[in-house]
Amino acid sequence: GEDVEQSLFLSVREGDSSVINCTYTDSSSTYLYWYKQEPGAGLQLLTYIFSNMDMKQDQRLTVLLNKKDKHLSLRIADTQTGDSAIYFCAESRPGQNFVFGPGTRLSVLP
Amino acid sequence: NAGVMQNPRHLVRRRGQEARLRCSPMKGHSHVYWYRQLPEEGLKFMVYLQKENIIDESGMPKERFSAEFPKEGPSILRIQQVVRGDSAAYFCASSRTGTDDSNQPQHFGDGTRLSIL
Numbered sequence: 001g002e003d004v005e006q007s008l009f010l011s012v013r014e015g016d017s018s019v020i021n022c023t024y025t026d027s028s029s030t031y032l033y034w035y036k037q038e039p040g041a042g043l044q045l046l047t048y049i050f051s052n053m054d055m056k057q058d059q060r061l062t063v064l065l066n067k068k069d070k071h072l073s074l075r076i077a078d079t080q081t082g083d084s085a086i087y088f089c090a091e092s093r094p095g096q097n098f099v100f101g102p103g104t105r106l107s108v109l110p
Numbered sequence: 111n112a113g114v115m116q117n118p119r120h121l122v123r124r125r126g127q128e129a130r131l132r133c134s135p136m137k138g139h140s141h142v143y144w145y146r147q148l149p150e151e152g153l154k155f156m157v158y159l160q161k162e163n164i165i166d167e168s169g170m171p172k173e174r175f176s177a178e179f180p181k182e183g184p185s186i187l188r189i190q191q192v193v194r195g196d197s198a199a200y201f202c203a204s205s206r207t208g209t210d211d212s213n214q215p216q217h218f219g220d221g222t223r224l225s226i227l
Contacts, residue, residue, distance in 0.1 A: 033215060042114070042201055042218035043153075088152065097143070097166060098216060102152040 004101035006089055011107045018076040020104045022089030025070060029091040032065065034074045037086045037103070046074070046087075076106075084108045112137065114204050115184075116219035123192050124227050131187040131222045135204030142185045143203045143216060144170075144177060153201065159185060160208060189224075197226045 005023045012018045024032070030051050035043040049056045049063045049072075056063045062075040076083055089101040115134040123129050135142050140161050145153040155169040159179035170177065174192075179185040189196055200223075203216035 031215075035218070040220075042116075042220040043203075045215050045217060048215055097155050097158055097169075099155075100145075100153045 004089055004091055004099050006087075006101040006104045008102060009105050009107070011109060012079050013109050014079060014081060016079055018074075018079045018083065018106055018108075020074045020076075020087050020089075020106065022072040022074075022101055023070055024072065024089070024091045024099075026091065026093055026099075027067070027070065028093050030094060031092045032063075032072050033090040033092070033098075034061075034063065035088040035090060035100075037088065039085075043088060079106075079108050081108045081110065114139075114202055114217055114219035116200075116202050116222050118222060119220065120223050120225070122225045122227060125193060126191050129189040129192050129196070129224055131189075131200050131202075131224070132184040133187070133202030133204075133219060134184040135202075136217055139204035139206050139217070141165075141205045141208045141214075142179050143205075144185075144187050145201045145203065147199045147201060147221070149198075156187075156200075158208075165208065192224075192226050194226050197224055199223050 033048040034046045036046050037043050047058050060077045064073045086103040086105050088103045090098045092098050117132050142159045144156040147153050157170045157177045158166040174190045176188045199221045201221045203218045205214040205216050207214045
């Protein structure tokens with residue numbers, strides 16, 4: 001199958017780290033993406049990683065890729081209330097459309 | 111440098127009417143994708159277009175739905191004889207090159223929220 005899976009909800013306290021997980025099924029996926037959707041808005045591209053990389057860091061965001069287990073994670077350091085949103089994982093394969101996960105709703109508690 | 115522009119942001123239609131949703135891709139992008147998002151759900155691919163061509167419409171219902179991306183002007187997603195189940199947010203995305211180049215991220219508009227009375 002071509003499902004991308006994510007847990008649906010995550011709650012963290014402000015200042016803590018958030019880790020959002022994603023699993024995918026197609027080992028031929030070449031790029032994996034993280035998007036953020038705030039209420040009433042579209043999807044904002046946060047970061048992406050090429051499948052031959054293990055890790056990518058961009059300020060407070062760290063992406064880890066375990067290609068053997070087809071597992072992708074997004075870590076947000078020092079989570080703030082403005083990080084509350086839905087986070088979508090997506091995979092792309094040459095010649096095929098993006099496949100999105102169902103999204104993880106992150107709630108940041110004061 | 112404008113992003114992907116969708117209009118209208120909100121559209122209300124009565125059952126049986128037609129809905130027309132517009133999408134202008136980012137400057138320099140010639141590939142457009144339409145997605146549907148139901149409440150509390152993820153995005154479902156509908157159709158992928160390049161200028162004047164439909165590349166993949168495998169996610170679009172065969173009846174009542176159509177899409178176009180003319181040589182000039184925005185891409186249009188058209189829903190005829192709308193029903194309650196068409197109520198959703200419809201998102202458009204664009205990319206510079208197409209799916210053969212998987213390093214091209216898709217950039218999204220803010221969506222059109224369609225409500226059917």
